[in-house]
Amino acid sequence: MHFELKTNQKKVLQSTSRFTILSAGRRFGKSTIGLLYLLNGDLIPGGRYWFLGPTYRQTRLIAWHLLKGMFRNQPVKMNETNLSVTLPNEAEVRLVGADRPDNLRGSFLNRVVLDEIAYIKPGTFEEVIFPMLGTTKPPGRALFTGTPNGMGPFKKYFDYGNDPNNKDWGSFHFTTLEGGYVPADEVARAKEYLDPRTFSQEYLGTFENYGGQLYYTFKQTPHTADLKHNPNLPIWITADFNKEPMVWEIAQIHDKRLNIIDEIYIRYSAKTHIAVAEFLKRYGNVTNKLVYVTGDASNNYESHRDYTTDYIIIRDALMEKGFRVVVQVPKRNPNINNRINIVCSLLTNGRLTISPKCKQLIDDLNQVESDNKGGKNKEDPARTHSSDALDYLVWRLFSREFFKQTIKQI
Ligand SMILES: Nc1ncnc2c1ncn2[C@@H]1O[C@H](COP(=O)(O)OP(=O)(O)OP(=O)(O)O)[C@@H](O)[C@H]1O
Ligand SMILES: [Mg+2]
Incomplete structure (x- = not known):
């Protein structure tokens, strides 16, 4: 050597x-x-x-x-x-x-x-x-x-x-x-895919403050815009199954860009079939009847939560109304730090846009902070659910690309 x-x-x-x-x-x-x-x-x-x-x-x-x-x-x-x-x-x-x-x-x-x-x-x-x-x-x-x-x-x-x-x-x-x-070209590639704070820490060796707003690259402009449902594209539903509140984000993918077009928000005593009914009210008559469903891990043994039946309720209710339904749910919820980094990276690179209809999600992106123990601060019970739903979807869609393109050498 x-x-x-x-x-x-x-x-x-x-x-x-x-x-x-x-x-x-x-x-x-x-x-x-x-x-x-x-x-x-x-x-x-x-x-x-x-x-x-x-x-x-x-x-x-x-x-x-x-x-x-x-x-x-x-x-x-x-x-x-x-x-x-x-x-x-x-x-x-x-x-x-x-x-x-x-x-x-x-x-x-x-x-x-x-x-x-x-x-x-x-x-x-x-x-x-x-x-x-x-x-x-x-x-x-x-x-x-x-x-x-x-x-x-x-x-x-x-x-x-x-x-x-x-x-x-x-x-x-x-x-x-x-x-x-x-x-240099490898470093340039990392810069393109990593969020700026992580890039600076990992490749420039700087000390970065991770306090404050977790989704720190989110800005009302340019990240929110009126987005219409595109009748030719399939719909993605991503769900957080908390009961008070329950939040679903409704999304479509257009040219490798993720558009969050709508939000279903049930504040108290939420039941999955009520959210399904609300979805059908808004989207029951769309022409493209393909729906992908993702969200909270189906079965999280650590906290003894089991959402398997919730996904079955969604699937069966939508199929009954003529939808083709693909359920794609992770076995375990992804690491919070990693999924937030990917959301921040998509925002920086102009690949994630949110409709002003998604009020809970926008509040989350603006307000959610760290709990300083590696998680999201949950002191405000209204917060974290819609951004969790977004994280799950982003993880499902982009994590492979993110890891493949950036940190090859780790
Ligand atoms: N003096 C050297 N001569 C030859 N190769 C070297 C030398 N220093 C580093 N390298 C090579 O550069 C690469 C990175 O080195 P090293 O693992 O020491 O870096 P590091 O900064 O500790 O990386 P990491 O951030 O992953 O911990 C390795 O493949 C290593 O073999
Ligand atoms: Mg080392």
Whole structure:
């Protein structure tokens, strides 16, 4: 394995700070730099050198192959269980996962890399790692590397490093392109498909604030417009089966663009057959009788909700009125973060338009915020249902395209 360092990688390795921070875009070469940092210079007899990642599994996946490659044909002992390499002078290089940070206590360290620091449990460095660096002579050093994820502790370390008063700390920031391992056209493609905030975080290595409006790319103009039902196209129904309220969004797809043309909203004690009746009142006489139905996962074991029968009610009632019905429902609801990113990306790229009739949906897109635990804030009981319905439809229609076209390299 041959490692010819690119200029920007060299700058990080040449850092003289005791604590060095590298915030960089995806595929910059962060993990590789991390390993080279550990092996840089002499490894002192009996010294300990750790490459620490968020979990044991992930760390093994990221770095074990690479580490073994770096020591190929050298007189070292490799231990596949410990993920360690022991040199003839008893210096040990080891991969470690921070699954349970407290289990890591009880050792000293000469040098450590905290890879993917944004995903390592907060406090791991201060409470567990830092004391281990204090008992060696000279005191141990650390490199923190990662692509940012929101505004957590990684941002704090990065800011320390940029403050000239903190003599021990030094920060570096590079974009994916500045790494030199991902071609410009691949980055341009990612920019086209990702929402701007995610693109900036992942490819420019910036710290983005994910608070506030979740569907942050939504703007009344240009994303709302009077949309008429197109009689030649099939209809999509996407449903959120909450009972108070129940919301369905009615959509059509035109030239790869998604138009949300209407909304059925039942505020209190909603029953699925009432929503079906409302749908038939509005669309019972359309000429194109093909209807696709999607929505909430049919059977969500975690919350013991089961909507199987609701989908059957819809299917049978519509078929009775001469519709052809295709029900396409996911087994599990998709991850919230991923589905919101796809909605935001469609909005940015002018592929999602919403009729002003969809009042609940527009309120959701304007108002829904994060609960800071990876979900939507549900304090207002009226909110989140219509945007959930939209998410499910968008996920069904565009997630494959999104993943295929963008993050090939992950
Ligand atoms: N010095 C180098 N010499 C040769 N190849 C390199 C070097 N540095 C990085 N690479 C290659 O670039 C790619 C990305 O490297 P690496 O996995 O270190 O990046 P990363 O920033 O940690 O990526 P991720 O964001 O996925 O964690 C890998 O295929 C790696 O082999
Ligand atoms: Mg990496």
